[in-house]
Amino acid sequence: MFGIHAKGVYPIAPTPFTDDGEIDFASTDRMVDWYREIGATGMTILGIMGEAPKLDQAEALAFATRCIQRAQGLPVLVGVSAPGFAAMRSLARAVMDAGAAGVMIAPPPSLRTDDQIVGYYAQAVEAIGTDIPFCIQDYPLTLTVVMTPKVIQRIITDNPSCVMLKHEDWPGLEKISTLRRFEQEGTLRRVSILTGNGGLFLDFEMERGVDGAMTGYAFPEMLVDVVRLSAAGERDAAHDMFDAHLPLVRYEQQPGIGLAVRKYILKRRGVLASDAQRKPGAGISATAKGEIEYLLSRVARRDPRAGKLS
Numbered sequence: 072m073f074g075i076h077a078k079g080v081y082p083i084a085p086t087p088f089t090d091d092g093e094i095d096f097a098s099t100d101r102m103v104d105w106y107r108e109i110g111a112t113g114m115t116i117l118g119i120m121g122e123a124p125k126l127d128q129a130e131a132l133a134f135a136t137r138c139i140q141r142a143q144g145l146p147v148l149v150g151v152s153a154p155g156f157a158a159m160r161s162l163a164r165a166v167m168d169a170g171a172a173g174v175m176i177a178p179p180p181s182l183r184t185d186d187q188i189v190g191y192y193a194q195a196v197e198a199i200g201t202d203i204p205f206c207i208q209d210y211p212l213t214l215t216v217v218m219t220p221k222v223i224q225r226i227i228t229d230n231p232s233c234v235m236l237k238h239e240d241w242p243g244l245e246k247i248s249t250l251r252r253f254e255q256e257g258t259l260r261r262v263s264i265l266t267g268n269g270g271l272f273l274d275f276e277m278e279r280g281v282d283g284a285m286t287g288y289a290f291p292e293m294l295v296d297v298v299r300l301s302a303a304g305e306r307d308a309a310h311d312m313f314d315a316h317l318p319l320v321r322y323e324q325q326p327g328i329g330l331a332v333r334k335y336i337l338k339r340r341g342v343l344a345s346d347a348q349r350k351p352g353a354g355i356s357a358t359a360k361g362e363i364e365y366l367l368s369r370v371a372r373r374d375p376r377a378g379k380l381s
Contacts, residue, residue: 072112073146073172074204074234077263078302079112080294081148083287085334086121086134088347094126094134098343103141105342110295112283113146114138115175119213120287120330123150125349131162136169146172148206148235148285154179156198163199173204175237178216185222192226192233206235210267220249224259237285238276239267247279269324270294274313277301288320289336292376315373319366331355332363339367341381 072078084106087098106114116138117123117131126134139147149166151174153159163174176195182188196205207226211217218226218240227233240246243266253259265285266276273284274297284294293316300309323332331354334346348354355363371378 073148075260075262077113077146077235077265078282078298080110080283080291080298081113081115081146081265081285082106082111082291082294083118083120083267083285084114084116084138085287085330085337085343086116086123086126086349087343088122088345088349090345090347092347092349094130095344096137098345099134099137100141102337102342103138103145106291107142107145109292110299111145111291113148113172114142115148115150115285117150118175118208118287119150119177119210120333121150122330122349122352123152128158128162132165132169135162135166135171139166139170148173148175150175150177150208151199152177152179152208156195159195160198160200163203167203173206173234174199175206175208177208177210177214178218180215182216185219185225188216188218188222189225189229193229196230196232201230201232204232204234205230206237207233208237208239210237210239212239212241220246220253223250224253227259227262233262235263235265237267238264238281239286241268241272244272244275244279247276247281251280269320269329270297270313270316271320271324273297274301274310277309278306287333288316288323289333289340290316290319290370290374290376293374312374316370319363319370319377322363322366328353328355328359332359335360335363336367339380 087095149171151163264281267286283298337343338346
């Protein structure tokens with residue numbers, strides 16, 4: 072299900088590349104199948120960790136179409152952020168025609184004032200069409216655009232086609248509580264809130280009232296488990312599962328090399344044939360790989376899935 076009642080886990084998918092930098096469609100198929108098998112309720116592609124700016128328009132559409140077709144009904148949310156609205160509209164309309172569930176729009180770093188942010192989303196919706204469901208991406212640590220709860224409230228209220236918030240502020244627990252309080256007070260209509268940051272705060276984000284996760288940790292099964300256990304009221308079990316993975320989650324959150332770490336593990340897990348990033352991209356050293364292997368061995372003591380590597 073995609074929309075205001077969306078729940079569960081929408082993994083942020085990496086874009087698989089071959090060693091020579093071409094899109095690896097065989098790994099793409101395997102990745103999409105894997106997300107479905109582990110219990111993901113949807114998936115998100117062409118996000119920041121999906122190296123979207125490194126794809127041209129034709130490649131982005133080809134990759135999106137392949138994922139949508141392979142997903143066989145699993146909702147696919149597509150990042151369509153672009154420097155200009157012409158490119159955003161073109162990709163948004165094309166992926167929706169291909170069967171996407173909706174699109175995700177991030178604010179450009181140039182926005183500073185509340186009115187600029189609200190105005191930008193109004194213009195983006197006008198450009199892509201009011202018939203396309205969209206998700207706000209709130210990621211100030213990378214995008215440098217700070218959205219207060221009041222700004223998010225205005226965007227959602229002004230744009231009925233807004234059905235989801237990807238909350239990726241840090242610290243952001245109080246923001247979640249404020250938005251849910253707005254709903255309870257009747258000053259904000261209900262939207263789905265899924266959270267990012269590699270799942271780093273998912274344990275308490277669930278308790279603050281989010282609906283699930285939209286992030287790209289290399290063991291999305293953990294995210295699925297934490298969301299399920301939290302929703303069932305099994306607080307200690309949810310935190311125990313989260314705590315077992317926390318050292319690896321933290322390691323993967325290092326700025327600059329996080330994607331390299333994630334792709335390395337996904338290759339070790341047999342999901343990706345190559346851990347290549349399209350240039351420019353940061354690699355990881357032999358020492359870092361040794362640290363990752365050590366962390367994997369420690370996670371495997373509590374979660375056997377971390378010991379099942381190719």
